[in-house]
Amino acid sequence: MEEIREVLFSVEDRVMTITIDNPDTKNGLDWIGLNQLADCYEFAMEHDDVLVMIITGNKQYFYTGGRVNPAVSGESQRYADAIERLTTLQDNNTKPIIAAISGHCLKAGMGIVAGADFAIAREGVEFGFPEIRMGGVPMMVMAETIDSMPKKFALEAYCSSWNFSAQKAYTMGLINAVTNDEDFWPTVEKYVRIFKDTPSSLISMTRKAYEELSRNPERSERRKIAMKMLRENVLTEMEKGKTSYNV
16 A cells, blocks of 8 residues: 655755645654654754755644644554654754744744744744643643743743734744745745755854854853854864955
């Protein structure tokens, strides 16, 4: 029996486009789909020619999290294994990610958006955490999104299950841009060009610097880390002639 494709990907001009397309479940993924998504991360990590990853969905939904039927023998374990594999690959991934939010973004989709380097949404798209309304608690996606929203709005979103607009997401800094249909993909391409037009070593060092500095609340410690990176990474790359600085 041929495996149903819930996640597709293609690579063109060093850009990997991952498309979640499972309309029967509002773009939710069962353990098979989660493994397909994990395969995409694994492919990107194993291929140096992949410069940046775009994650998108269909025009109805971007991504709405996992789907599991505990009544089916063995499915809960397969689902848990798939989640663990996917999250491990996401944690270890070093490739930049652009979230192209083509449709409504809910539940674990919010985690992908929060973890992306850049995120662009269509006008009319809604974001939200419906877990409490569905009888659950959004603690898993909370772990991914808690640093991406102001406290009062985060608690409102988690506790009320109210959806909020793309414009609201933009205002709080969760996404970079809101566009109409016509400008959506050209805007995504504008962000792709950042990675195409900039030396990859500088992008890599900048992303690493952000991750390390954002984990340190003390300004004095941040300065120490920054100076260490300046001496050991940035100036070293300049000495090798790989980058130039002076205008």
